[in-house]
Amino acid sequence: NAGVTQTPKFRVLKTGQSMTLLCAQDMNHEYMYWYRQDPGMGLRLIHYSVGEGTTAKGEVPDGYNVSRLKKQNFLLGLESAAPSQTSVYFCASSRDSNYGYTFGSGTRLTVV
Amino acid sequence: GENVEQHPSTLSVQEGDSAVIKCTYSDSASNYFPWYKQELGKGPQLIIDIRSNVGEKKDQRIAVTLNKTAKHFSLHITETQPEDSAVYFCAAGGYRDDKIIFGKGTRLHILP
Numbered sequence: 592n593a594g595v596t597q598t599p600k601f602r603v604l605k606t607g608q609s610m611t612l613l614c615a616q617d618m619n620h621e622y623m624y625w626y627r628q629d630p631g632m633g634l635r636l637i638h639y640s641v642g643e644g645t646t647a648k649g650e651v652p653d654g655y656n657v658s659r660l661k662k663q664n665f666l667l668g669l670e671s672a673a674p675s676q677t678s679v680y681f682c683a684s685s686r687d688s689n690y691g692y693t694f695g696s697g698t699r700l701t702v703v
Numbered sequence: 704g705e706n707v708e709q710h711p712s713t714l715s716v717q718e719g720d721s722a723v724i725k726c727t728y729s730d731s732a733s734n735y736f737p738w739y740k741q742e743l744g745k746g747p748q749l750i751i752d753i754r755s756n757v758g759e760k761k762d763q764r765i766a767v768t769l770n771k772t773a774k775h776f777s778l779h780i781t782e783t784q785p786e787d788s789a790v791y792f793c794a795a796g797g798y799r800d801d802k803i804i805f806g807k808g809t810r811l812h813i814l815p
Contacts, residue, residue: 691752692749
Protein backbone atom coordinates (compact mmCIF):
# COMPACT_ATOMS: atom_id res chain seq x y z
CA ASN A 592 0.00 0.00 0.00
CA ALA A 593 1.96 2.99 -1.31
CA GLY A 594 -0.51 5.74 -0.34
CA VAL A 595 0.18 8.90 -2.36
CA THR A 596 3.10 8.85 -4.78
CA GLN A 597 4.47 11.97 -6.45
CA THR A 598 6.80 12.01 -9.43
CA PRO A 599 9.30 13.42 -9.98
CA LYS A 600 10.82 14.21 -6.57
CA PHE A 601 13.12 16.92 -7.90
CA ARG A 602 13.20 18.96 -11.09
CA VAL A 603 15.00 21.98 -12.45
CA LEU A 604 13.31 23.88 -15.27
CA LYS A 605 14.34 26.82 -17.36
CA THR A 606 12.00 29.79 -17.57
CA GLY A 607 9.39 29.16 -20.23
CA GLN A 608 9.65 25.36 -20.20
CA SER A 609 6.66 23.19 -19.46
CA MET A 610 6.28 20.13 -17.29
CA THR A 611 3.72 17.86 -15.65
CA LEU A 612 3.76 16.66 -12.07
CA LEU A 613 2.06 13.35 -11.45
CA CYS A 614 0.20 12.34 -8.31
CA ALA A 615 -1.04 8.78 -7.92
CA GLN A 616 -3.03 7.30 -5.03
CA ASP A 617 -4.02 3.70 -4.40
CA MET A 618 -6.61 4.27 -1.65
CA ASN A 619 -9.61 4.75 -3.94
CA HIS A 620 -10.01 8.31 -2.65
CA GLU A 621 -12.46 10.62 -4.39
CA TYR A 622 -10.85 13.92 -3.44
CA MET A 623 -7.40 15.04 -4.55
CA TYR A 624 -5.53 18.31 -3.99
CA TRP A 625 -2.42 20.14 -5.16
CA TYR A 626 -0.65 22.53 -2.76
CA ARG A 627 2.49 24.59 -2.98
CA GLN A 628 4.68 25.41 -0.01
CA ASP A 629 7.27 28.17 -0.11
CA PRO A 630 10.07 28.58 2.47
CA GLY A 631 8.66 29.58 5.84
CA MET A 632 5.17 29.59 4.41
CA GLY A 633 2.14 27.48 4.91
CA LEU A 634 0.24 25.37 2.40
CA ARG A 635 -1.49 27.18 -0.44
CA LEU A 636 -4.11 25.32 -2.46
CA ILE A 637 -3.57 25.45 -6.23
CA HIS A 638 -6.32 23.21 -7.66
CA TYR A 639 -8.39 20.31 -6.44
CA SER A 640 -10.74 17.61 -7.65
CA VAL A 641 -13.80 16.06 -6.01
CA GLY A 642 -13.93 13.09 -8.34
CA GLU A 643 -12.85 11.65 -11.66
CA GLY A 644 -13.31 14.16 -14.47
CA THR A 645 -13.74 17.16 -12.15
CA THR A 646 -11.38 20.01 -11.28
CA ALA A 647 -11.73 23.27 -9.39
CA LYS A 648 -9.56 26.30 -8.65
CA GLY A 649 -7.99 26.87 -5.29
CA GLU A 650 -6.32 29.89 -3.76
CA VAL A 651 -3.42 30.29 -6.25
CA PRO A 652 -4.43 28.70 -9.60
CA ASP A 653 -2.78 31.13 -12.04
CA GLY A 654 -0.07 29.58 -14.20
CA TYR A 655 -1.19 25.99 -13.48
CA ASN A 656 -3.57 23.53 -15.07
CA VAL A 657 -4.80 20.17 -13.82
CA SER A 658 -6.51 17.05 -15.10
CA ARG A 659 -8.20 14.09 -13.40
CA LEU A 660 -8.86 11.63 -16.22
CA LYS A 661 -8.52 8.63 -13.91
CA LYS A 662 -9.67 8.46 -10.31
CA GLN A 663 -6.27 7.44 -9.03
CA ASN A 664 -4.26 10.13 -10.84
CA PHE A 665 -4.19 13.92 -10.56
CA LEU A 666 -1.83 15.80 -12.87
CA LEU A 667 -0.51 19.32 -12.34
CA GLY A 668 0.81 21.13 -15.40
CA LEU A 669 2.96 24.19 -15.80
CA GLU A 670 2.65 25.47 -19.36
CA SER A 671 5.35 28.17 -19.21
CA ALA A 672 7.37 27.99 -16.00
CA ALA A 673 8.35 31.18 -14.19
CA PRO A 674 10.86 31.68 -11.34
CA SER A 675 7.91 32.55 -9.07
CA GLN A 676 6.81 28.93 -9.42
CA THR A 677 9.93 27.70 -7.65
CA SER A 678 8.45 25.83 -4.70
CA VAL A 679 7.76 22.47 -3.12
CA TYR A 680 4.56 20.93 -4.46
CA PHE A 681 2.48 18.52 -2.40
CA CYS A 682 -0.36 16.34 -3.53
CA ALA A 683 -2.95 15.05 -1.08
CA SER A 684 -5.96 12.76 -1.28
CA SER A 685 -8.97 12.07 0.94
CA ARG A 686 -12.08 9.89 0.90
CA ASP A 687 -14.02 13.14 1.15
CA SER A 688 -13.47 16.68 2.39
CA ASN A 689 -14.41 15.85 5.96
CA TYR A 690 -11.71 13.24 6.50
CA GLY A 691 -7.99 13.38 6.97
CA TYR A 692 -5.76 14.01 4.01
CA THR A 693 -2.90 11.71 3.02
CA PHE A 694 -0.04 13.72 1.59
CA GLY A 695 2.69 12.69 -0.80
CA SER A 696 6.35 13.33 -0.08
CA GLY A 697 6.52 16.35 -2.36
CA THR A 698 8.20 17.55 -5.57
CA ARG A 699 10.90 20.19 -5.22
CA LEU A 700 10.78 22.37 -8.35
CA THR A 701 13.32 25.03 -9.19
CA VAL A 702 12.78 27.38 -12.14
CA VAL A 703 15.89 29.22 -13.28
CA GLY B 704 -15.57 31.32 3.79
CA GLU B 705 -13.69 29.67 6.61
CA ASN B 706 -10.63 31.37 8.08
CA VAL B 707 -8.21 29.63 10.45
CA GLU B 708 -5.77 31.53 12.65
CA GLN B 709 -2.92 29.65 14.33
CA HIS B 710 -0.68 30.80 17.19
CA PRO B 711 2.16 30.96 17.94
CA SER B 712 4.12 30.87 14.68
CA THR B 713 7.20 29.62 16.55
CA LEU B 714 7.41 27.81 19.89
CA SER B 715 10.47 26.66 21.81
CA VAL B 716 9.99 24.21 24.66
CA GLN B 717 12.42 22.46 26.97
CA GLU B 718 12.54 18.71 26.46
CA GLY B 719 10.11 17.06 28.86
CA ASP B 720 7.87 20.10 29.15
CA SER B 721 4.46 20.51 27.52
CA ALA B 722 3.65 22.42 24.33
CA VAL B 723 0.33 24.00 23.39
CA ILE B 724 -0.65 25.31 19.96
CA LYS B 725 -3.91 27.20 19.54
CA CYS B 726 -6.19 27.77 16.56
CA THR B 727 -9.37 29.73 16.01
CA TYR B 728 -11.87 29.32 13.19
CA SER B 729 -14.57 31.59 11.82
CA ASP B 730 -17.28 29.35 10.35
CA SER B 731 -19.60 27.95 13.00
CA ALA B 732 -20.65 25.24 10.52
CA SER B 733 -17.16 23.68 10.59
CA ASN B 734 -17.26 20.29 12.27
CA TYR B 735 -13.92 18.61 11.51
CA PHE B 736 -10.59 19.71 12.98
CA PRO B 737 -7.43 17.78 12.03
CA TRP B 738 -3.84 18.40 13.05
CA TYR B 739 -0.83 17.65 10.86
CA LYS B 740 2.86 17.29 11.64
CA GLN B 741 5.45 18.08 8.98
CA GLU B 742 9.00 16.94 9.53
CA LEU B 743 11.85 18.47 7.57
CA GLY B 744 11.81 17.39 3.94
CA LYS B 745 8.57 15.43 4.25
CA GLY B 746 4.90 15.91 3.52
CA PRO B 747 2.44 16.74 6.33
CA GLN B 748 1.12 13.75 8.23
CA LEU B 749 -2.20 13.56 10.07
CA ILE B 750 -1.50 13.03 13.77
CA ILE B 751 -4.89 13.53 15.40
CA ASP B 752 -8.32 14.90 14.54
CA ILE B 753 -11.52 15.77 16.34
CA ARG B 754 -15.10 16.26 15.31
CA SER B 755 -17.53 18.78 16.74
CA ASN B 756 -19.51 16.23 18.73
CA VAL B 757 -16.44 15.59 20.91
CA GLY B 758 -14.77 18.04 23.30
CA GLU B 759 -11.45 16.30 23.77
CA LYS B 760 -9.46 13.47 22.25
CA LYS B 761 -6.20 11.89 23.37
CA ASP B 762 -3.63 9.66 21.74
CA GLN B 763 -0.70 8.84 23.98
CA ARG B 764 1.22 12.12 24.50
CA ILE B 765 -0.93 14.27 22.24
CA ALA B 766 -4.42 15.62 22.86
CA VAL B 767 -6.75 18.01 21.12
CA THR B 768 -9.46 20.09 22.78
CA LEU B 769 -12.34 21.87 21.08
CA ASN B 770 -14.46 24.77 22.33
CA LYS B 771 -17.30 25.21 19.84
CA THR B 772 -18.77 28.20 21.63
CA ALA B 773 -15.52 30.15 21.41
CA LYS B 774 -14.62 28.58 18.05
CA HIS B 775 -11.14 27.55 19.05
CA PHE B 776 -9.24 24.30 19.32
CA SER B 777 -5.83 23.41 20.69
CA LEU B 778 -3.12 20.77 20.37
CA HIS B 779 -1.39 19.67 23.55
CA ILE B 780 1.85 17.68 23.53
CA THR B 781 3.06 16.41 26.90
CA GLU B 782 6.50 15.14 27.89
CA THR B 783 8.00 16.56 24.71
CA GLN B 784 10.82 14.69 23.02
CA PRO B 785 13.38 15.73 20.35
CA GLU B 786 11.37 13.94 17.67
CA ASP B 787 8.46 16.29 18.34
CA SER B 788 10.45 19.09 16.65
CA ALA B 789 8.52 19.85 13.46
CA VAL B 790 5.99 22.22 11.90
CA TYR B 791 2.41 21.65 13.03
CA PHE B 792 -0.66 22.71 11.06
CA CYS B 793 -4.21 22.92 12.30
CA ALA B 794 -7.15 22.87 9.90
CA ALA B 795 -10.92 23.18 9.88
CA GLY B 796 -13.61 21.93 7.54
CA GLY B 797 -17.29 21.15 7.29
CA TYR B 798 -19.55 18.72 5.48
CA ARG B 799 -20.64 21.52 3.12
CA ASP B 800 -17.08 22.24 2.00
CA ASP B 801 -14.91 20.58 -0.64
CA LYS B 802 -11.72 21.25 1.26
CA ILE B 803 -10.34 21.94 4.69
CA ILE B 804 -8.68 25.27 5.48
CA PHE B 805 -5.20 25.17 7.02
CA GLY B 806 -3.63 27.48 9.55
CA LYS B 807 -0.24 28.96 8.66
CA GLY B 808 1.67 26.55 10.87
CA THR B 809 3.69 26.53 14.09
CA ARG B 810 7.38 25.63 14.13
CA LEU B 811 8.02 23.71 17.34
CA HIS B 812 11.58 23.46 18.64
CA ILE B 813 12.36 21.04 21.45
CA LEU B 814 15.40 22.29 23.36
CA PRO B 815 17.82 19.77 24.94
